[in-house]
Amino acid sequence: MSQQIPVEPRAQVNLVGFNKNDYRGLPSTLCQGCGHNSIASQIIAACYELNIVPENVVKFSGIGCSSKSPTYFLSRSFGFNGLHGRMPSLATGALFADHTVKGMGISGDGDTASIGFGQFKHMVRRNVPMVYIVENNGVYGLTKGQFSATAEVGLSLKHQGVNPYMPVDIAWEALVGNATFVARSFAGDPKQVKELIKAAFSHRGIAVLDIISPCVTFNNQETALHSYAWGKEHEVTIHDVAYVPPAEEITVEYEEGEDKDVTLHDGSHIILKKIGHDHDPTNKTAALRILEESNNCNCLLTGLLYVAPKEPSLIDLYDLPDTALNRLPESRLRPAPETMQQINSMMF
Amino acid sequence: MSMEPSVSASPSPQTETPVVNDFSLTVATVNGSGSQTSNLTIMRAIFRMGVPVSGKNIFPSNIQGLPTWYTIRVSKDGFVARREEHEIVVAMNPASFAQDVKDVVSGGLFLYDDSIKSPIERKDILTYPMPVKKIIRDFNVPSNLRDYTSNMVYVGVVAYLLGIDMQKLCQALEFHFKGKQKAIDLNYGVVDAGYQHAQKTFSPQNRYRVEQMDKTAGLIMTDGNTAAALGSLYSGMQLCAWYPITPASSLAETVLEYVPKLRKDPETGKTTCVVLQTEDELAAIGVAVGAGWGGLRAMTSTSGPGISLMNEYIGLAYYAEVPVVIWDVQRIGPATGMPTRTAQGDLIECAFCSHGDTQQVVLLPGSVNECFEHGWRAFDIAERIQSPVFILSDLDFGMNQWMTEPFRYPDVPMDRGKILWEGDLERLNGDWARYKDVDGDGIPYRTVLGNRHPRSAYFTRGTGHTEQATYSEAPEVWEKNLDRLKKKFEFARQLVPPPVIETTPGAEIGFIAYGSTDSAVQEARHHLAQRGIQTDYMRLRAYPFPAQVGDFIRSHARNYVIELNRDGQMHQLLSLDLPQEVSRLTSLSHLDGLPMTARWIEKAFETQEK
Known part of the structure; x- marks a missing residue:
């Protein structure tokens, strides 16, 4: 079942001198056609286009099919495949080590919405500076086809019967949890996935990307809400997302009053070209409303739902030195010998 | 009372x-x-x-x-x-x-x-x-x-x-x-x-x-949690993640209190120590393990119920070889137990923390002064062997006031262990393997995130892995790796604080104890000596046991292992480690939530000696 994540063979290099192969990982061991492979390809493309130095990224994941995927991209980046549902805490600690490194977490719907629901909510609430991608397929793949918490009520799965419970909406949970960047996308819409990943990398704070990523083996029936067929049929894009890097001229056609231009933390822009909705992504109430409406009208709403680019991230709340914490020498970490006497004199 | x-x-x-x-x-x-x-x-x-x-x-x-x-x-x-x-x-x-x-x-x-x-x-x-x-x-x-x-x-x-x-x-x-x-x-x-x-x-x-x-x-008065917090800060500890629990809360709270005084970067005036209260103990240990993996001196402080929750991450840290320091200020268990009563009941839990074959280094401070000393030393050991290090205090130390010698400034420089930065990798031409035993002590070299050398990165996982940190399910790879972890643990015997041994001329009986029971043991020995019964005393300060431990036991026909738990957990550990000496070991243990008394020790001893 081993397959290479498809990337263009060109040896062209980006502004930091890397070609796309420098962003690749090991061959995927996921199923042929898995949505997660498509997302991995878009991560590779986005990092290449963003001119990110691979060593400047650190990858995290939990447990599950999704969480295996960080080995399929960015081999030159540090990575930690942690515990089921507990990647957010791991990442929170690790990101303090060097605040100049960009964090990226890959999780699944089981990892995020079931076992890791608590850690997900608290990561969001603390505004941990990382891109957090949920590869959401409504089903447990590695344990062979059980319902996940994002499975729709009434979904019927082989050996499992009919799901009687209401689903968890990850984008909704992120929004009500005060996430500062929330988007939903669809693995069958790679262009949008890529642009959202780029925007997420430019955000300073938690960037939750809930990406519907079909499981071709266990949950791809045409009527299933996490299938390719259903997604293709029911996807409603809020807007065309175009990412414009910092200090680059905006050449995207832009209609004043119609389209939205959001400036992100690093000076980049997201240009949101209006399609159907006139959605202001800086308005959380509006984001909640269109999300709820789309769920009610049986459609897969994709695009940037919400962004608050100016909120301080968790790490910004600590007054840390500019030098990475993990590079500070003993002379800057261990209190000076003369303090010992003072401390002892403070005891009774 | x-x-x-x-x-x-x-x-x-x-x-x-x-x-x-x-x-x-x-x-x-x-x-x-x-x-x-x-x-x-x-x-x-x-x-x-x-x-x-x-x-x-x-x-x-x-x-x-x-x-x-x-x-x-x-x-x-x-x-x-x-x-x-x-x-x-x-x-x-x-x-x-x-x-x-x-x-x-x-x-x-x-x-x-x-x-x-x-x-x-x-x-x-x-x-x-x-x-x-x-x-x-x-x-x-x-x-x-x-x-x-x-x-x-x-x-x-x-x-x-x-x-x-x-x-x-x-x-x-x-x-x-x-x-x-x-x-x-x-x-x-x-x-x-x-x-x-x-x-x-x-x-x-x-x-x-x-x-x-x-x-x-010349003495000071303080409590064990304050001493532990200060010891941690003098270790250069950079991240403390914690969740409130009696009797450990005041440890992290004291860290927080002293950070502004002790941990301002001398160059920039900024803070060099992060304190983060998490949503639960699962997250507290997760944050600490993440930070330890990232090259920070990281710790958490908790009590028994917290250790139960932290088991999974501690197992991952053991297996993935991540340094982290875990304070367990023990209270009586099992279950919620009595949160405001003391015990030494978490020894076995910590020594074998998490599923599968695990063995953990456990330090056993025997005074509030040692809470300070072990508080900084633990990080040197953890980073040297790239593994979790537990420190077992208890409520009696943690929350009561004790007289002590003043705290002594660390007498050795920080040991950051085998860590490779860009310059090291240049010299090695990028030729290194994360889990390879280069030096024969079982301890591999590591890099940490932020290292910009193109060969620096590796992928950390809790699944089977090769010396190069790639995924493997090969039986021989698994076995070799686990045997190396065992070797590393054996090596730790030389790193941990040795026992403190007091001998008396003519003594045939050995007393063995650890932690907060020390004062009761000393008093009982004094009383017994007044009655003509001389005892030698070995106060254990760590697991795994250094070589002196076996020597002490062998030199006494009868050794009494005194501790504050029902099952004689240290007696069990010693019996496991030194099976040939079991006949020389007798357990004197009890647990009702109150600190040990000399009288209990004397009575239990006399009953056994009859």
Whole structure:
């Protein structure tokens, strides 16, 4: 079942001198056609286009099919495949080590919405500076086809019967949890996935990307809400997302009053070209409303739902030195010998 | 305090030969009434009089309303363990009054709030009714402060009856109220009013006296959690993630308190230590493991229930080889247990923490001073062997005040272990493997995130992995890797603090103990020696056991392993580690939530020796 994540063979290099192969990982061991492979390809493309130095990224994941995927991209980046549902805490600690490194977490719907629901909510609430991608397929793949918490009520799965419970909406949970960047996308819409990943990398704070990523083996029936067929049929894009890097001229056609231009933390822009909705992504109430409406009208709403680019991230709340914490020498970490006497004199 | 029947060891009321600096004073109050300040004030004043003293708070898991007892032991010989006798009892709680009357030894002193109208049937004790309400009213204490200050009345009465230096009481209050003059004046005023009242009303007693000595010069008083927090900060610790739990909370809170004072970057004035309160213990250990993996000196502090929750991440840290320091301030378990009662019941849990084949390094501080020392040393060990290091304290250390030598500044530079940065990788031409045993000690080299060398990165996982950190399910790869972890653990025997051994000429019996039972063991040995029974003593300070441990056991036909748990957990560990010596080992263990006493040890020992 081993397959290479498809990337263009060109040896062209980006502004930091890397070609796309420098962003690749090991061959995927996921199923042929898995949505997660498509997302991995878009991560590779986005990092290449963003001119990110691979060593400047650190990858995290939990447990599950999704969480295996960080080995399929960015081999030159540090990575930690942690515990089921507990990647957010791991990442929170690790990101303090060097605040100049960009964090990226890959999780699944089981990892995020079931076992890791608590850690997900608290990561969001603390505004941990990382891109957090949920590869959401409504089903447990590695344990062979059980319902996940994002499975729709009434979904019927082989050996499992009919799901009687209401689903968890990850984008909704992120929004009500005060996430500062929330988007939903669809693995069958790679262009949008890529642009959202780029925007997420430019955000300073938690960037939750809930990406519907079909499981071709266990949950791809045409009527299933996490299938390719259903997604293709029911996807409603809020807007065309175009990412414009910092200090680059905006050449995207832009209609004043119609389209939205959001400036992100690093000076980049997201240009949101209006399609159907006139959605202001800086308005959380509006984001909640269109999300709820789309769920009610049986459609897969994709695009940037919400962004608050100016909120301080968790790490910004600590007054840390500019030098990475993990590079500070003993002379800057261990209190000076003369303090010992003072401390002892403070005891009774 | 009603756990043991009182036995009189005091003079009969008739003889009136004073007992000087050798008795226990127990104060019975209602939890949340502010009596801790009064009790600390008495204890500190006695300490300042040069007399060895210790305090044990036996308190309920409750914010307000349930009975609480505070026992101050005054000991000219320097014994600071819990005793079962109460020579002087101050009864301020109507709910425990009847029991408190029974608990005072024959010939003892019984002070009580005179608003408690219960009858006192005993004729063999001296009784002192204290008109607390009247004194407070006469002193014109503002009504909102009356409850807090009324406990200062007994401080004054106790000072008069026992001969405690009023100036030293004032110094203790100045320390407690951090120089806030208004609070000092008010509280000292009430103490003095209590003293004046006692002087006017009670004839002097000559049964129990506190007299000036010179046995505390140069010592400080502090608690184990403060010592642990400071030790951690002097390690250069960079991240502390924690979740509130009794009796560990004050450890992380003290870290937080001292960060601004001790951990300002000398170059930039910015902070070099992150303290993060997480949503639960699962996250606390996750954050700490993430930070340890990222190259930070990282820790968490918790108690037994927290360790139970942290098991999974600790196993991952062991297997993925991530340094992290875990403080377990033990309380009694299993389950919620008694959150405000002490124990040494987590030893086995920590030594084999997490599923599969795991063995963890466990440090066992035997004093609050060692809480400080192990607090910084643990990071050197953790980073050297790239593995979790536990430090087992307990409630008795963590939350009670102890006399100690002043803290000593770390005597060795920080050991950051085998860590490769860009320059190292340049020299190696990028040729390195994360899990390869290059030096023969089982310890591989590591890189950490932020290293920009193109060959620096590797992928960390809790699944089977090769020397190059790639995924593997090959049986021989698994076995080789786990054997290397074992080798690393064996190597740690040389790194951990060795046991402290005290020998006595002619002794045939060995005592083995660790942690907060040390003071009771020392006292029991003293008593046994007075009866002609000489003992050698080995105080263990870490697991895995250094070589001296086996040597000590082999040199005694009978070794008694003394500890505060039901199952004799250290006895079990020693038996596992030294199976050929099992016949030389006898377990003396018990657990009821209270600190160990010399008397229990002596009785248990004598029963075994019969």
